[in-house]
Amino acid sequence: MKVIVIGGTGVIGSAVADALSGTHEVIRVARKGGDLHADIASKDLLERLFAEAAPFDAVVSCAGSGAFKPLDQLTDEDFAYSLFDKLMGQVNVLRTAAKHISNGGSITLTSGVLASEPMPGSGAISLVNAGPEGFGRAAALELRGRVRVNVVSPPWVSETLSAMGMDHSGGMPAAEVAKAYVKSVEDGSLTGQVIDARAVVSA
């Protein structure tokens, strides 16, 4: 398969691209670096990306970020940034990729464990992690038979915790998280699912 990994130079995205590279043709997409460039906050850049990359069989979105701050410090701008990057970014990827992807292909979006297991400071992130789960399930229903749609919910990643100077032992290595994305891409029966990456590894 030809698989486009957006955020393919990030911590999770590069692990996903590495995991898929053995058996698939992988195109790594990032704002800078990577094989092709795009920004999920820009529907125009995504349109151009998918038109250029077609034909392709799968898209994985590991991109998007939000503001991590206590509730009483989150500004209107923090919410707007989080909505347009992480949340509408996933929506943009799906809407634009669906026009160009091969029949029988798959689109995999990313939410995050904070959607259902919050921590202090995660108000905006929990909001924009939960949204794509609802959207992905709905989009899967409408696209059923043409394209599969799943959402992977990663836990805290060890490499990210280390980079933040935190104890990495509470996290999951990116290479393990990547298995959930590989499952979404390769399991032709899977659609409309929110895949908890921890459940895939322990299964």
Next chain:
Amino acid sequence: MKVIVIGGTGVIGSAVADALSGTHEVIRVARKGGDLHADIASKDLLERLFAEAAPFDAVVSCAGSGAFKPLDQLTDEDFAYSLFDKLMGQVNVLRTAAKHISNGGSITLTSGVLASEPMPGSGAISLVNAGPEGFGRAAALELRGRVRVNVVSPPWVSETLSAMGMDHSGGMPAAEVAKAYVKSVEDGSLTGQVIDARAVVSA
């Protein structure tokens, strides 16, 4: 208790206001009509509302709408409208009410069954119904000990289905849905929960 019901003239909101009126002082808020006016899409109007209404013990938000259209017909404007009305509306209510509400009070937001049980055409609605569930859980964690925060997830409401010219037998009467909101307001042990209105009635 003094309870502010936003969307208090709508199908669900008026049933909630009616159910609470027997034992509480209820202020019905709507864009037009009602006892006081506000629009959840406007943080400024909410700030003014809560400053004027204080002191109060509970806020229930039954307001907010989104665009219901097939995925390939949803425009950028449809998504923007849905995000700023239904989704950021709930966020706005919480952020502004939290500044003025009495200690030990409660804030109840609204999501909807389409967050987890989509139907064709619900892409934008499923997105903006899921978001408040993640946000509500996170906000509850930060406000624990000061204010309780819950999110009620109503199913399709009979009266709404009838008004849309659809078979109302698949819906739940608004007066039954209201019980979930009453539980959120009155049960002092309940916080950080997404309350499925169907489960409250059948419990």
